[in-house]
Amino acid sequence: MRQFIVLGHDAPTTPDFSLDDLAGGAGRLDVLCRCVNSAFFLSHDIREDVRVHLVLGDEVTIRFEGSELRRLNPDERSTAALIRGALEAKDEAIGHMEAEGSPGVYLSKRGFEPVLEETTREGTVVQLHEEGDPIVDVEPPENPVFVLSDHHDFEAEEAEMLGEAADQRVRLGPELLHADHAITVAHNYLDTEGFTSY
């Protein structure tokens, strides 16, 4: 399983936002929607063995489960509608119990730390870092967990938690990429392991 945790620092934690203003009033939810797109979509297919955790304002986490998704479409607006639907079910999430907004889309009242802890138990955290080793030189783990930030850098505390949890530190290329593009490149790297002999 490939997992992606994406931190949305300005993202809404309640459903009272407009789908017409994702890049403004909805706290750059457009960024997170594109990350969901990059994580799941193949041409005419969905990557079932993928899980995405969108951490909204370090308060609420929306989990997208590839094997269960039924209503995901590639455009930002419809993905934002799924997030809004999950936020509408927020009251049903109690403690570690998740609420289900739509098939394969779950909400829990958890911030970054517990989500990172949980994924660390199941997978290998790969930190994307400017000073990391070029990803092409690194043997990919079987169950990688990539942690990304929205349009903001990681906050100091987040960077510290991530640094401690990380088993590997890699760089995707010489250019610094948007989070959604980084997900696409990471997938390609994992897809193409051994591809030269394909």
Added chain:
Amino acid sequence: MRQFIVLGHDAPTTPDFSLDDLAGGAGRLDVLCRCVNSAFFLSHDIREDVRVHLVLGDEVTIRFEGSELRRLNPDERSTAALIRGALEAKDEAIGHMEAEGSPGVYLSKRGFEPVLEETTREGTVVQLHEEGDPIVDVEPPENPVFVLSDHHDFEAEEAEMLGEAADQRVRLGPELLHADHAITVAHNYLDTEGFTSY
């Protein structure tokens, strides 16, 4: 210069579409907007040495010029607004004369064939193809031109033109990708040439 031609088979050729329904009434303009995003955006930067041609309905072509873009934002909606702005200036485009919709966004009344011919004179057409050579095994050309299709496959005539114009036939990986993801992977491949010794 890196160039991307993207064919939008259902895309609108007039500005009378709603920004609230890009994936529906606007003929999957969301796909083309994501391609523009992938082609130009770096983290906190724009790739200036990139040109994108969106061919709408084989009738109208919108050219995005990286070095001149001023109002491009990453979200689909605002990119669609730039396309709509260019379509509003359509009457000013006469013959091969382009109209300018906003800084760096131009419209011409041309379909795929003349656009492909023009780019072929300036660059090397790299065809993305299921049976192509793995891209990691291929020496990238200096001025590559990638031709992609929206959510539809190339039509027979388009595929034939592309096959004739192509100097190289490559495959990005074992999975078939959406056009915008293919652009991201192609950029990463070009960016990372020699990156292991970076």
